[in-house]
Amino acid sequence: MLAARGFGGLTLRAVAAELGASTGLLTHYFPHKRALVAHALDVLDRQAADRHRPATEAATAEAATARGLPVLRAALLDILPLDGEGAAGNRIWVGSWDAALTDPGLTEEHAERYRRARRRMAELCADAQELGELPADRPAADLAALAQSFTLGLVVQALFAPAEFPPERQRALLDDFLAGLAAGER
């Protein structure tokens, strides 16, 4: 429902109707819209984590030995709206920003989510620096902030203009960006 109607269109009554439950039953578990929204974002977080977990033992072994720029590239590709599921998930995240910037609790939860994501990316960037794939003269945290900025902004543009940002162009732009990250020295 969030993907289709946005946060502005979400009501406890509509969710209860969709579930075939009474509003009273729903509010027993989620006393207000904010609680429901926080739960929806947690579910989305867990789904994303599950999607990124290797499906087989062989894939686990491969993931354990993979290093550097290709791993960073895969992590950024995972974020982009390259298919319908990716577009729906991203549409919910982008839609959550209005409420998240208004509600101090949600603001901090979101800020912490993005902080964690930047820390994970900074580890991948540091690894790529060790391998000589990214310039060593800039803090890995800055490289991570550059990567997260680029990726989030591409998500927004692709959601508004999917015809101009088909999957292959998103991938090509990501590769352009990473080439710049690898080459760029101030």
Next chain:
Amino acid sequence: MLAARGFGGLTLRAVAAELGASTGLLTHYFPHKRALVAHALDVLDRQAADRHRPATEAATAEAATARGLPVLRAALLDILPLDGEGAAGNRIWVGSWDAALTDPGLTEEHAERYRRARRRMAELCADAQELGELPADRPAADLAALAQSFTLGLVVQALFAPAEFPPERQRALLDDFLAGLAAGER
């Protein structure tokens, strides 16, 4: 009100109260919330255009002769939330994305806004390519899409974590990004 309460918190009644007017008078001009929101975004567009207009004849002459990468850099700096006004304006834009991704009319208006912005940036990129400041082997439209992606994503991160993205870090990250754009070849 949009900057403080977000789109989710905006009601015609609250706006009327803020104006000291009746809801009836307000709905005479804006029959529904969507019309009010569209008007607010147009006002924001015009304010941004006014801010970028050179204030003096000397500034006009200077702007007319300025070219290439410094002009692109200035255009991107103009977008970033480097002060309170920039943060409030950006907070409204980011907040508008939830409604804009739900309402087909608003989606198209937003898509067209970003398309226009990319076209303007592509002209600046093409100029920088002519001057040899940006690599000539990539379409200016791609360089513009990279620049807009990076800038929009940095806006979002800076809104959620202003302490981690003070103005001087935003500027430094933009310069890192532009250095990569200038250096990057696939």
